[in-house]
Amino acid sequence: MSFSLAWIVLAWACCWGARSADAMETGQFYSSLAQMEFLFDFDEGVGELLLNFPEHLPAATRYLESYVGLRTDRDLGREIRGHPVHVFLVLKRLVLFWPRIASSLFIYTRLEGSCQDQNDGCEGWALSGNCLHYRDYMIEHCTKSCHACLSPELKEQVMWVMSKASIPMPSMQDLRGAALALSRLQSHYHIPVGDFMTGRIEKAQCTPRLTVEDCVLVADVTHAHGRYSTAYIWYDYCQTSASIDPRLQAEIKARKEKLEAEHDLKFIAGNINFFPEPLREKKNQVPWDSPFHQLCRGVYNQNEDKDQAGLMCYVDNRNSPYLTLQPVRYEQLHTDPEMYLFHDVVSDAEIAVLKQLAMRTLHRSVTLASGPKHTNVTEQRVSHTAWLRNSSHAVLERLAHRVAEVAQLEAHEELLATKEAEELQVLNYGIGGLYNAHHDVFYKNVPEYKWSEVNVYANEHQAGDRLATWMFYLSDVIAGGRTAFPDANVAVAPEKGAAVLWYNLKKNGNCNTKSLHGGCPVLLGQKWVANRWIRENANFRRRPCSTDPME
Known part of the structure; x- marks a missing residue:
């Protein structure tokens, strides 16, 4: 063979x-590029060490085959950490080749003192090829004859790499997910x-x-x-x-x-x-092909835009005294569902705080499911999630107030019975990260007599369904990553500092099926977003109900 x-x-x-249930939930690196940052740093440390290592390690040859290409691209200033091929190859190196390299490097952590042979027979043994056949003994006792002497700088590199190797590493599940x-x-x-x-x-x-x-x-x-x-x-x-x-x-x-x-x-x-x-x-x-895929590529159905000719851009205070001195620039993207894009509504400093807080608790995103677990880890949603309460930082409270004023909706966290909005959900996407087309509503996308059968979190019905979705874009994306609405023929490209608002429910309280949307796969770069779902019952005055079945 x-x-x-x-x-x-x-x-x-x-x-x-062996695809056990636990194994299916282990891939925690490919699904978040933010979680990959350490792996890129570690990979660089291993690669630079191997390039200067005096001993030939068989697994190092395979490791360096692709690492030297990454090194070249880094020197040329090319995109690396958001490039899907580089992400895949980093995972491949660490999953397939690093374990064998680690076992070979471990012996060097036990070497102490000057580089000397400890036995008179070392030179002869080395000439007989025993540095390869009895490697561990020879490296430790015949270091000089095996040409395994490390400079102080190289020894320090070895110690750094081995100290970091105790941190969880990617698994075959990560490599499979990247593929x-x-x-x-x-x-x-x-x-x-x-x-x-x-x-x-x-x-x-x-x-x-x-x-x-x-x-x-x-x-x-x-x-x-x-x-x-x-x-x-x-x-x-x-x-x-x-x-x-x-x-x-x-x-x-x-x-x-x-x-x-x-x-x-x-x-x-x-x-x-x-x-x-x-x-x-x-x-x-x-x-x-599908309308969702087409929108992800920026291909629109020209026949569906005839009734959207009157859409306009605005600069005003949204009837809020809070915004009088700093009016908002925004544009209406669609009328059904009602959808707006607000520009420059979160600053770089605020974004940095959100990312810093989220990094502490990022975990694999899930989808609601039936059965005792209530949630699923699935390839339909490839990202990591962190939930942030307003009380976690002053920036969260400030942003919640801003969302309420700009959206002209009650959008603060409250006690469950009077909940205006959910905690801020921060998301970081992985290699090819996406969220397939879905509705944000909990239960109003099914007939009323089936509401009790829908799997939602305990007591969520008390606050009503998700009236509207507010999504902050916390990063630009080089390519891909649009938010696509296939039934509305709209695709919003990520714009750092902007936010998109759309209504999931009609004024008559029914689900607006045209609010179907998804996050397109991230092709190049990193994608960070933050969602605040605004609930229905607390906003009956802000958005009065209608008896019109079409409204």
């Missing part, structure tokens, strides 16, 4: 072997697989390349998630790229044929996970 094929088999076994993110970005943004393989994303080029083995891992993970059309495209590219290794190419062909059979057996016409036709009838097909 070739090395390449062995790597694939190992990766597949590790990714999909799925690459396929998600490719399918959402219609980027050729070859561009991902060569590191070309939009206008951001990266030096390191994905290998055929990486390509197969992406295809395998995508196939396992039932995304047949996307997986087929990746397998097809992998098979062509493996032409110099017939055994590897044969293995990829077998997996592709298995996918073809499964695609046609489970085929669902019109389902986005399948091609438009069975593969036995037509091999070369373009996957289905």
Whole structure:
């Protein structure tokens, strides 16, 4: 078996072997780029150490194959920490190669004193190749003859790296999640697989390349998630790229044929996970698209904008004395649902405070679910969440007051029975991070007689449903990351310091189904947002009810 094929088999076994419930919840790095910051720093420390290390470590060769490319891009000033290929390769290095390097480096933490041999036979043993065959003993007792002497600076680097290695490291779940993110970005943004393989994303080029083995891992993970059309495209590219290794190419062909059979057996016409036709009838097909995906790419339906011609921009105080000396710049984005974009409503200093507070409690975002757990960790939502109360910092109280004045709604946290708004939810997205299209309402998207069956948090009905959503944009995003409303034909690009407000409920109290929205995958850069959901019952005076079924 070739090395390449062995790597694939190992990766597949590790990714999909024993998928316990606990293992499915372990991937905590790929789902938040903020949580990846330490890993990038650690990866740099390991890479620089290995470049200057006197001993040849077999695993170091594989580690440095892609690290030197990251080093080149860093020197060129290219985007690194928000580039999906770099994120994937950092996780790959730390998951697949770092454990073997760590075990090799550990012996150096026990070396003390000057670099000397401790046995007269060391030179002869070294000439016989025992530095390799009996490595640990020889490095410790025959340091000089094995040419394993470290300078004080290099010894300090080793100690720093090993001291950081005790902190939790990424798992195969993280590498699997990053691989799925690459396929998600490719399918959402219609980027050729070859561009991902060569590191070309939009206008951001990266030096390191994905290998055929990486390509197969992406295809395998995508196939396992039932995304047949996307997986087929990746397998097809992998098979062509493996032409110099017939055994590897044969293995990829077998997996592709298995996918073809499964695609046609489970085929669902019109389902986005399948091609438009069975593969036995037509091999070369373009996957289905969707309005959500199109909006994520900035493609709008021109036929749906005829009734939005009267939308305008404003600069005024929103009828609030609080805003008289500092009027707000805003624009109306849509009338149904009613939607506004407010510019410069949170400062850089306030954003820094929110991020600092959120970093203390960021955890994997969940979705509501039925059953005893009530929540699910799912690839439908790839981000980390932190909840911040107004009492946690003066900035939170100030922002809550500002939201209330600008939105002209009651939007403070109160006791449950009179809750005006929920705690501020701060989100940081991961590689290809997204939130698939959904409604923000708890229960008003189903008939009234089913409200009691909807899984919501205890006593949430007392405050009414989520009348409106206020979303702060806490960062710019280089590419991707729009907030898309497929039924309203609106997509809002992240703008640091801005906020978007939309109403989830009509004035008659019913769910406005056109408020369906989602967070598009982040293609390049980091995305931070903060949501405040404004509740219904406390705002009956601010937004009077209507008996008109259409209003």
